[in-house]
Amino acid sequence: MKRLLIYSHDTFGLGNIRRIMNIATYLHRAIPDISILIVTGSPMIQSFRIPKGIDYIKLPCLSRTARDGYSAKYLDSTIGDVIRLRSDLILSAVLNFKPDVMLVDKKPYGVKHELRETLNLVKGYLPKTRTILLLRDILDAPATTTKVWEDNAYFEAVNSVYDLVLVLGTPEIFDPRAEYGFPVSTAEKVEFCGYIEPQSLVRDRDTIRAELHIERDERLILVTPGGGEDGNALVRTYIQALQHMPVGAHVRSLIVTGPEMSEPQRNLLHQSALRFPSVKTLDFTNDLPSYMNASDLVVSMGGYNTVCEILSLKKRAIIVPRVRPVEEQWIRAERMARLGLLTTIHPDSLTPQDLLRTVLMELESDQSLRPTLDLTALPTLTSHVSMLLDDTYEPVPLEHLSR
CATH class of the missing domain: 3.40.50.2000 (Glycogen Phosphorylase B;)
Structure with a gap:
């Protein structure tokens, strides 16, 4: 049984968790013998019909307060306390689930760097675990995004902890490699998947x-x-x-x-x-x-x-x-x-x-x-995930990491 863990960036609206659920459901149908665990703070996750073979861990909710500011949505806690709690839950999930592939949505280190400890540990404890950064077609204006990535050391994160960057878009509409000034070492990891064709059942x-x-x-x-x-x-x-x-x-x-x-x-x-x-x-x-x-x-x-x-x-x-x-x-x-x-x-x-x-x-x-849009993201993404799943993990005993 292959194991995929998906981290969902989830601080505003329905769109993100809907997209993640579409991806997870398609992967589950397309790849035999796969078990998928979604880690998300979306309060809407419980409203989705979850098929057998997919489950989720619900993190405490966050609210976006400004361009890159956050607060606790429901808990009477500081943002620092909530991020520490979320970070510990994510770390525990990865250590116990031991995924063959980790798919991280949007932010290379997660919200407020809550994934940083987990990603660093994965490279030591689960060296065979493959990591994918998933980006939608457009993040924000080029100047804004480039500054955010430089200030948060995201380019270094991609170079050091990610095997692949999958973009849910096409370069004809927006090419993040050029628009965001990706260094060559980052750009070389980018693959374009096209846009997602919704899998909804449509009535007559x-x-x-x-x-x-x-x-x-x-x-x-x-x-x-x-x-x-x-x-x-x-x-x-x-x-x-x-x-x-x-x-x-x-x-x-x-x-x-x-x-x-x-x-x-x-x-x-x-x-x-x-x-x-x-x-x-x-x-x-x-x-x-x-x-x-x-x-x-x-x-x-x-x-x-x-x-x-x-x-x-x-x-x-x-x-x-x-x-x-x-x-x-x-x-x-x-x-x-x-x-x-x-x-x-x-x-x-x-x-x-x-x-x-x-x-x-x-x-x-x-x-x-009117022209048509490339809507092949789901099969293309599945092909990339399948190739990475061919490698099996060999966890290193935790006690070796402390020596």
């Missing part, structure tokens, strides 16, 4: 439209700000734009506010939407891909998972990305818009009038003329 388009009572001559717009924690402005602006929708436009709207939107904001948006009989609102759905498949246009923020879902279903999209505290979504949206994959509006320029104008334009565009 006609079935969904019938459930929503959408007539044949009506077009459906899905509005989704992802988890919703910072999606109030997008949904509010869209509802305001509906006041100016041309008579006879034959447009229906489904707004999914997201489970992490605050209750006061959600209630206010629901009340505002009641003025429009053509609008249906939901707090949350576990069947969002099916609604997306049934739609004619998607208006959303620019998270990695959402964009992959939209483009895998070949949907028209208007992306209003998050730009603070990091610029990842804006860079992704702008680069993809430049290639003709989608349309984007900077949130600082978002007005009801501009949004409506863009909506009407997109409804008349020909989606079949």
